[in-house]
Amino acid sequence: MHRTKTSQPRTLGDHTWRDRAACSSTPHHRVDPELFFPEPDEVDRIREAKTLCSQCPVRRICLDAALENGDSVGIRGGMTEEEREPLHKKLEQRLDYARVNEVLAGRDIYLTKAERLAVVRAAYQADLPSARLAWLLKITEEHAEKLYRRTRREIRNRAVEQQKRAGTTPKNQSHALKKPKVKRPVRDDLGTAA
Numbered sequence: 001m002h003r004t005k006t007s008q009p010r011t012l013g014d015h016t017w018r019d020r021a022a023c024s025s026t027p028h029h030r031v032d033p034e035l036f037f038p039e040p041d042e043v044d045r046i047r048e049a050k051t052l053c054s055q056c057p058v059r060r061i062c063l064d065a066a067l068e069n070g071d072s073v074g075i076r077g078g079m080t081e082e083e084r085e086p087l088h089k090k091l092e093q094r095l096d097y098a099r100v101n102e103v104l105a106g107r108d109i110y111l112t113k114a115e116r117l118a119v120v121r122a123a124y125q126a127d128l129p130s131a132r133l134a135w136l137l138k139i140t141e142e143h144a145e146k147l148y149r150r151t152r153r154e155i156r157n158r159a160v161e162q163q164k165r166a167g168t169t170p171k172n173q174s175h176a177l178k179k180p181k182v183k184r185p186v187r188d189d190l191g192t193a194a
């Protein structure tokens with residue numbers, strides 16, 4: 001499972017990190033933007049661009065932003081298009097619980113589909129109101145209720161399957177299907193990234 005290691009993921013819609021980019025051109029420090037769009041055989045230009053990236057304080061954020069925005073053209077975060085390609089493909093497989101916890105704590109950051117589902121499950125288990133889930137995921141309350149219904153069904157179906165495998169009698173099922181009592185999640189409750 002792919003995991004992107006970011007100590008502080010960027011907030012969605014925040015572009016202020018670009019002001020700190022080593023490739024940002026100023027009157028005292030001219031940078032040709034075309035340098036970051038070399039042909040594959042322009043080895044010297046690639047090396048020059050990568051040297052700038054290696055000194056860049058926002059390199060990690062730049063790479064994350066490129067992956068999350070599907071920006072597959074040019075050099076980003078010190079990687080060429082070709083070097084980044086496998087990361088673009090792997091991104092949607094990411095399940096980073098640190099990010100899930102960040103969102104549960106109220107941060108607005110990019111999540112993969114698997115990470116959004118993990119937020120829904122954690123919020124459901126913690127009995128968070130659907131309005132809170134809607135706020136966390138920036139969706140409508142109606143949509144949040146739908147996600148809760150789906151989660152409830154999934155949990156129920158899983159319990160039924162487990163009971164079938166364990167040979168539990170139907171008489172015991174109503175007790176077994178009750179929603180488990182869980183404490184509200186704290187940041188470490190969800191474990192580490194898979």
Ligand code: SF4
Pocket residue numbers: 021022023024036052053054056057058059060062063075076077078
């Ligand atoms: S990592 Fe490279 S491309 Fe990204 S902002 Fe920094 S210098 Fe520019």
